[in-house]
Amino acid sequence: SPLSRSDVTFVVGQEQQKVFAHRCVLACRCQAFRGMLAGSEDPPSSVPPQGPFILGNVQPEVFLAVIEFLYTNSVTLNSHIALEVLTSSVEYGLQDLCKLCVKFIKDTLSVEQVCEALQAAVTYGQADLQQHCLAFIESCTAAVVRTRGFHELSDVVLARVLRSDRLAVDELELVQAVREWAHVSSAVLERPVPEVAALPVRELRLPLLAPSELATLESHNQQDPLIPVENIAAAWRSHALRKGSGVPSRLCRPRRGTRPRDHHRHLDPHAK
Numbered sequence: 001s002p003l004s005r006s007d008v009t010f011v012v013g014q015e016q017q018k019v020f021a022h023r024c025v026l027a028c029r030c031q032a033f034r035g036m037l038a039g040s041e042d043p044p045s046s047v048p049p050q051g052p053f054i055l056g057n058v059q060p061e062v063f064l065a066v067i068e069f070l071y072t073n074s075v076t077l078n079s080h081i082a083l084e085v086l087t088s089s090v091e092y093g094l095q096d097l098c099k100l101c102v103k104f105i106k107d108t109l110s111v112e113q114v115c116e117a118l119q120a121a122v123t124y125g126q127a128d129l130q131q132h133c134l135a136f137i138e139s140c141t142a143a144v145v146r147t148r149g150f151h152e153l154s155d156v157v158l159a160r161v162l163r164s165d166r167l168a169v170d171e172l173e174l175v176q177a178v179r180e181w182a183h184v185s186s187a188v189l190e191r192p193v194p195e196v197a198a199l200p201v202r203e204l205r206l207p208l209l210a211p212s213e214l215a216t217l218e219s220h221n222q223q224d225p226l227i228p229v230e231n232i233a234a235a236w237r238s239h240a241l242r243k244g245s246g247v248p249s250r251l252c253r254p255r256r257g258t259r260p261r262d263h264h265r266h267l268d269p270h271a272k
Helices: 023-029 031-038 060-072 082-091 095-107 114-123 127-139 155-162 171-189 211-223 229-240
Strands: 008-012 017-021 053-055
Touching (some): 023 060, 060 082, 060 095, 082 095, 127 155
Parallel strands (some): 008 053
16 A cells, blocks of 8 residues: 555554545645655754654644645645634645635634634735635624634734724624623633723723713723723713713724614714
């Protein structure tokens, strides 16, 4: 069998699954493998090291997808491994595999996975995938903010989502969603809620809330500090002055899903 003629072995994942391959294929198709297989001897000996190469932190299914691509130029993906194969494609510098992963992820986006996909798109500088994920989040925001993926976003990526005017959710629900996100982040990072939430909180559009909602928010905030006092004060001031005075104008713009409230007509000079 061809495998008996394989000349390199990888031991992959916690399961220590053996994967057999041909070093000539790997070295010719991928610079990262060429470096790995050449060994560290100086000068390199005529017989490169046999391995086995231990790859403990990658799932066998993910590694096998990479090997499949190196042999066939195509890849069999599913939604459980696509993001990790994307990660491997970036690590191994495999541009074409990266494109196949991005296409698959775009074609199979789901409410449950879109935030994780967005986080990956930002991490690996995939602008096209980023736009696609953001548009998907804008189309079903109320469902997305309840997912585990939403609670695991980084503060930078969450702030980016919250900058959108097209989120299909009311501001009150967004404040609550950010509060829940902040509690998860605070626990994971072992840092206080106001500190982990500093960046996303700047994107909450508090002037959109009615006075009664703002009063409730203020009392919540005393028990569970999320929002700096000065942000709440600025929202009150915009009510008192009947315009978004001193508040950045983007924070006075209703979003696509914002429920209309009486005072909105005073807020935004460009409001329809």
